[in-house]
Amino acid sequence: MFTILPIKGFIDQIDGFYCDGISAGLKPSGDNDLGFIYVSEPCDVQAVFTENKFQAAPLKHFLQYEENFKTNFVLINSKNANAMTGKKGIEDIDTIFSQLDFDLINPIMSSTGVIGNPLPIEKIVNGAKSFDLSSKSGENLSKAIMTTDAYSKTCMYEVKLEDGSSFKIGAVAKGAGMINPNLATMLCFICTDANIPVSDMKEALKVNSETTFNAISVDGDTSTNDTVMLLANKKSNSYEKQAFFEALRLVMHDMAMLMVADGEGAKKAVAFEVINALTKEDAQIAAKALSNSLLVKTALFGEDPNFGRIASTIGASKITCNEETLVISYNNIIVYNKGELCFDANTEAKASEVLKDDKFKVICDIGLGDKSFTAYGCDLGYKYVEINADYRT
Structure with a gap:
């Protein structure tokens, strides 16, 4: 002990x-x-x-x-x-x-x-x-x-x-x-x-x-x-x-x-939890793809719970996945559930509230196994460009 x-x-x-x-x-x-x-x-x-x-x-x-x-x-x-x-x-x-x-x-x-x-x-x-x-x-x-x-x-x-x-x-x-x-x-x-x-x-x-x-x-x-x-x-x-x-x-x-x-100009720290992937490698690849995606980062900056960018990034990562088993949530707000669109006005409003916080989770349940990995990222906004455009000076 x-x-x-x-x-x-x-x-x-x-x-x-x-x-x-x-x-x-x-x-x-x-x-x-x-x-x-x-x-x-x-x-x-x-x-x-x-x-x-x-x-x-x-x-x-x-x-x-x-x-x-x-x-x-x-x-x-x-x-x-x-x-x-x-x-x-x-x-x-x-x-x-x-x-x-x-x-x-x-x-x-x-x-x-x-x-x-x-x-x-x-x-x-x-x-x-x-x-x-x-x-x-x-x-x-x-x-x-x-x-x-x-x-x-x-x-x-x-x-x-x-x-x-x-x-x-x-x-x-x-x-x-x-x-x-x-x-x-x-x-x-x-x-x-x-x-x-x-x-x-x-x-x-x-x-x-x-x-x-x-x-x-x-x-x-x-x-x-x-x-x-x-x-x-x-x-x-x-x-x-x-x-x-x-x-x-x-x-x-x-x-x-x-x-x-403290990401340059960042306002939000986000955990990308990929769970129930077929392999540990799949979980890592998908989680890191999400933490790196510029489209995902800019959506976070705009506080837009655009689950399409999340799903697209997972699919583009080329891991084993199926839209009929995939569940996407912002914290505990499910926005996509195994092929079912849950993104009505009420759900979008609740998800938008989550994205206003400075810390939250994006949870992606692949539904094909029992392996998981969490990557961490942040939003990307105007300040990042400003800082890096004149970094040498």
């Missing part, structure tokens, strides 16, 4: 973790744009990265280290992705670390922002030299990694085990656009003092990615820098596999849902 309790605060509450964020002049606004996570003793680190074939330089730099390496430092910048920058992009990371006076062990860099520009090395080095590695300011860090985010994204949990021991786990993340299943234009840094084996770290990230970060979509695009990183310093000497896996799932789910809700 175990208990998982949400607690207020940031990752700096975890013993042995330090962090901060500053303005290094990367953002013209003068807002925080450079941050770090420092660990008092080298810790285990595992990560999952984007499936985009053009991985950014920071990801390639990470992968140059030996398997199961330890680190004590993560440097994070916004405004510049250091992607599509060739070998020089990797060399620039080594140049930055070589100019810092800290005692760094296998330092890691993570970047987010505009693709195709070289890193402003001098600004980053000068900014990083001002870091106080004893700082505990998770709030500053959360702001430093933001790009088009409307708000920072953090969470913290304490896990109490039956033997009386406990451990903490928390995260800081960014992400609002260029988000699609197979991760997103997102960075997520998860810290824990759990005494977790490296093999379990790998498994936990893989298992929980499927139903969290790999189940969200804002706009159907997959970035070059997507990273979910787990750092474990084991200082609590406390661990139980089932408890940790569940706590990590909660952390990753929290961060994923905050990203969907």
